Amino acid sequence: MFDLWLTPWRATLSLTAATLETMMAAQKSMAMLAPMGTVEPVTENKLRDAFHVAADVNLRRWEDTAGAIQNLPNWYHEMNRMPGNLMTDWFDAARRAPKA
Helix, strand or coil, X not given: CHHHHHHHHHHHHHHHHHHXXXXXXXXXXXXXXXXXXXXXXXXXXXXXXXXXXXXHHHHHHHHHXXXXXXXXXXXXHHHHHCCCCHHHHHHHHHHCCCCC
């Protein structure tokens, strides 16, 4: 039960760390393109390196997202295995129940 309470906190902490890492990677890749005090043209190699840094961070974020989804409780995954119209039919039946 305690783990259930910590899950949102861990998710927020993970998201904050991921955002910080992404922003630092973006800053680093931009700094690689045009170092301070220089007016050098952007070369293909610098642009490729910046793209690879951003792509690596993006893949790590998707890996974290997949891990978070996989670690959700079993009842959450059961809802995804239900027929598509089950929840809408249940909701419609509850909303359209005859009023006394």
